[in-house]
Amino acid sequence: MLTISRIFDVFQFDCIKMSSEKITLLKGYSGCKILLIETPYRSFIRKVSSDRAYNERLLKQCKKQSMCGFGKTPQVFGSGYADGLFFFDMQYIRGTTLSEYLLQVPAMYLKRTVERIYNTAYHGYSADIGNGVEIQTAMRAKIESLRYLQGAHANLAEVFEYLDSLSWSGIGVGNCHGDMTLENIIVDSKGEFYMIDFLDSFAESPAVDIAKSLQDIFLRWSYRYRVLSVYEDIRLSDVCDVFLGLLGCDTVLKKAVFDILLVNLLRIYPYIKDEKTRLFLDAATKKTLNFIL
Numbered sequence: 576m577l578t579i580s581r582i583f584d585v586f587q588f589d590c591i592k593m594s595s596e597k598i599t600l601l602k603g604y605s606g607c608k609i610l611l612i613e614t615p616y617r618s619f620i621r622k623v624s625s626d627r628a629y630n631e632r633l634l635k636q637c638k639k640q641s642m643c644g645f646g647k648t649p650q651v652f653g654s655g656y657a658d659g660l661f662f663f664d665m666q667y668i669r670g671t672t673l674s675e676y677l678l679q680v681p682a683m684y685l686k687r688t689v690e691r692i693y694n695t696a697y698h699g700y701s702a703d704i705g706n707g708v709e710i711q712t713a714m715r716a717k718i719e720s721l722r723y724l725q726g727a728h729a730n731l732a733e734v735f736e737y738l739d740s741l742s743w744s745g746i747g748v749g750n751c752h753g754d755m756t757l758e759n760i761i762v763d764s765k766g767e768f769y770m771i772d773f774l775d776s777f778a779e780s781p782a783v784d785i786a787k788s789l790q791d792i793f794l795r796w797s798y799r800y801r802v803l804s805v806y807e808d809i810r811l812s813d814v815c816d817v818f819l820g821l822l823g824c825d826t827v828l829k830k831a832v833f834d835i836l837l838v839n840l841l842r843i844y845p846y847i848k849d850e851k852t853r854l855f856l857d858a859a860t861k862k863t864l865n866f867i868l
Contacts, residue, residue, distance in 0.1 A: 649769055670764065672757060674758055689817040692818065700828065711743040717842070753773055785822065
């Protein structure tokens with residue numbers, strides 16, 4: 576039988592030392608190992624760094640989740656190193672991803688649900704908070720680091736031309752999740768939202784979280800491999816209309832988050848592994864740029 580002691584030599588709880596534990600490898604996208612560990616006394620998630628070079632980033636993500644000042648997150652129980660790899664243990668939230676929940680929630684609760692998504696991402700955003708120069712520097716540095724993509728993707732020339740014209744001023748600094756897609760919010764049996772898989776974002780601003788939400792709501796990133804029914808297509812269009820209506824109340828913020836969304840799309844290009852994703856990104860960047868212009 577596979578036991579925890581054969582995988583790690585660092586333990587946070589006495590219950591892990593029991594002989595009757597079950598370990599399940601869960602699906603993840605960051606390259607880190609996500610393990611569901613079930614014992615007679617507790618079930619919890621252990622997230623393990625993909626390699627030693629990623630240790631520092633995962634440590635930052637752990638701290639971000641532990642110290643999150645907005646919304647609900649799985650409680651972090653402890654952390655450590657095993658075989659040179661950083662890991663941390665957290666509360667296991669039973670539920671469904673928000674991407675699936677949106678397709679299932681009764682129509683009468685849809686508007687309220689979308690408002691909760693928006694408010695979770697927005698969490699008191701203000702363009703007057705923080706050092707705007709910090710955001711400007713971060714955005715320009717990130718764009719420059721991705722400029723090599725033009726050589727392999729001719730369609731991105733117009734995107735870079737547009738991004739180079741931006742001043743990136745007026746974007747407030749603040750706490751953010753860093754990767755607030757619909758896949759990274761779990762809805763439990765009571766309808767509570769729990770944010771998971773925090774990311775050490777290149778720019779720390781709630782505007783980044785709103786942009787990441789748009790990646791799913793406006794572009795349907797998390798649904799790209801799914802063949803949607805007519806009902807599901809209409810449902811997601813309704814979700815987008817409500818979300819953009821809320822965002823439209825602040826035209827400056829709306830412009831900023833769509834600009835950030837373009838940068839987020841560029842950041843995905845280096846990780847393309849299949850033709851479907853490449854075609855999706857090409858269409859998504861074009862749709863986003865056309866919406867902005």
